[in-house]
Amino acid sequence: MRNSSDWKPTAYRTHTIGQVVSNGAKIIGKEVTIAGYAETVRGRGAICFLMLRDGTGKIQAFLKKDNMESDIFDSMQSSTRESTIKVTGFVAQKRPPKVKEGEALPSPEYEINVSSGEILASSETPLPVGVIDDVNVGLDVRLDNRHLDLRRTHVNAMFQLRSKVLQYGREHLIKEGFMEMNSPKIIASASEGGTNLFPMMYFDTPAFLSQSPQLYKQLAVLGGLERVFEIGPAFRAEKHDTYRHLNEFISFDIEGAWMNDEDVMGVQERMINHIWTCVAQNDQNLIDSINVYRNSQGNDSIKVEIPSIPFPRIAYCDAIEIVKSGGAEIEWGDDIESHHCDIIAAKYPGFHFIPRWPMAMKPFYIHHKENEKSTSGGQLSRGFDLNYGRDEMTSGGQREHRVEILEQNLRNMDLNPEDFNFYTDGFRYGAPPHAGWGLGVARLLMVLTGAGNVREVVLFPRDRSRVTP
RNA sequence: GCCCUGAUGGUGUAGUGGCCUAUCAUGCAGCCCUGUCGAGGCUGCGACCCGGGUUCAAAUCCCGGUCGGGGCGCCA
Structure with a gap:
């Protein structure tokens, strides 16, 4: 639940539920108006208990037929779950629940003694997915009904964490002198090469x-x-179909002048360390919400373990040796596949960089130094990946800033430099050496939240078969 | 693109040719209850993905389709 202590009253409420919950002792007897979703409606006699929830907390509203107009009472006690309801009443201390003998009473809680109220929008029944039901719901059904799925505490917490991760990441980069920019998403030609692009018509x-x-x-x-x-x-x-791929995803990208690959790896590990540190300091309540759900499903709790820096660097050549000694067949020049990553991750759990890939495996714009060769003589590059376990988080590197080398790189890859003028023309008038990376935000969130699928941490994912909602 | 696997009430499931006018939970509807809090009690409601086939008999076996899930490849 979000901290709303500084939120101002609005047209529909004098207080957030969170404000009443955390300040109850100080405002007993005060008249307040709150609004929220009806999580449960209990008691069908002359009294009724509404559990109301907004984005900041949950509180019980107590309705007594004698205390209010009877038609208002009747409509509220017959309201359906998840209807939105506004109530006005007095803050009171809640009667403690019955507890088994020997168990301690819970700490005092507060409720609203309702004097009037209004149903703002009633919910149809039944709900396509239960908000507080114990039944486990399939991901596909949840995504079809994401607006309801999001009302579940742990799902809500995941997206609040996502926002926090972006906030902390921004904070850190700005502190290191980076400024935020925006680039066009409609382009005339491939800006990187390698993957397939979605074609579209831009007017004619x-x-x-x-x-x-x-x-x-x-x-x-x-x-x-x-x-x-x-x-x-x-x-x-x-057309991939996996737990870690989407066809539209949010990429966290940086680029810095007068930097090499090692410089931007430093930026990245400091940023990740900062994000984890801030989450551990400020957002344990969100992690707790996720753990309550995980435990109810028989899963272990997740812990925010701040990764120490620097992260290990396992040069490509060394990674190949580790995989070989782990018993897998691999040769210098082969890609490091998921099952190879498992072998490396067994030795280096957590975040680790894999720098110095063969030049032939990296895009033409990656920088290389002529004298950096493998023992077998292959040309190495200044490109790197950041992995966590078997998953690739980041791809980055120092870029080639000399236009004649860029064009030679293209020729080495049997590409025609003239086809890449859209790229190389920018490099004809002096260029600083520079480096950068691109980080998959959802993949980072998977590590932090223990989610087993990127779709868990993307509000409205776009995959091979999903274009709605 | 390749391999494997699955589809039963709103949701999640049981079911292995006849015992199925289909199990359980949750939900939903109605009734009872003036302090519930995983509310409780009672009574109801609601489903075998689509099309074809085998069989005396199909939720169950076969074929095709549609839509999921897992793995691989590729990538962030």
Whole structure:
């Protein structure tokens, strides 16, 4: 539940429920108006108990037929679950519940002794997904009804955490001198290469949805903005169907001038460390909400373990050796696949960087140094990944800032440099050495919240078969 | 794109050819209750994904379709 201690009254309430819950002792006897969703409606006689919930807390409203107009009482006691209701009444201390012998009484709670009220919008029945039901609901049904799913405490908590993670990430980058920018999402041609793009018509011109802000953040740095970041959508027309892929996702991207790969790895590990530190300090209540649900489903609690920095760096060449010694078949130049990552993660649980990939496996815009070769003579690059367990969080690297090398890289990959003028033209008038990365926000949230599927931490996910809601 | 797997009331499930006009929980509706709090008691409501086939007999077996889930590949 959100902390609303500073929230002002609105047209529909004098207090948030959270304000009454946390201040009850000081405002006993005071008349307040609150509004919320009817979580339960109990008692069908001459008294009635409404459990009201808003985004800040839950409180019981006590209705007695003698204390109010009978038609208001009748409509409220026959209201359906999840209807939105406004009540006016006096704050009172709640009678303590019966407890088994030997058990301690809970700490004092407060309720509203209702004198009048109004149903703002009644809920149809039955609910397509229960908000407080114990029954486990399938993800697909939940996503079809996300507006109701979101009323569940632990789901709500996950999205509050998501907001916090973005907030703390922003705070940290701004502190390190990065400024927020926005790049276009409608583009004429691929800005990164590699994956398939969604085609679209831009009036009479064929265009695509952007797969990455890569080129634009580099152009911003070339233009002298020095240090930039962007949190925005990226679109990939890949027909994958996994717990960690979506066709639209939010990418957390940075780019910094006069930096190399090691510099931006430092930015990243400091940022992640800052996010975890802030969550541990400020948001344990959200983690607790998630754990209440996890425990009810027989899952272990999650803990916010602040990752210490620096994160381990396992150079690609070393990673290959670790995988080999773990018994898997892999050669220098092969991609490190998920089952290989399991072997590495067994040795390095938690966040770890994998720098110095073979140049041939990285995009043409990644920087390399001629003298950095593998023992077998293969050219290494200044590209890196950040992994957690078997999952890739980030891809990044130092970029190539010399246009003649960029064009040579393209030729080395059997590509025609003229086809990439949209990219290389920006590099013809002087360019600072620079580096950056792109981080999958939902994947980071999976690590923090223990979610087993990115769809859990994306409000309205877009996957291969889902375009609504 | 490949491999595996699944679809039963609103939701989550039981069911392995006849015992199924289908189990349980939750929900929903109605009645009882002036302090409930996982409220309780009583009475009801509500389902075998679609199409074809096998069989005396199909929720159950076979084929096709649709829509899910898991794994792989690719990536963030």
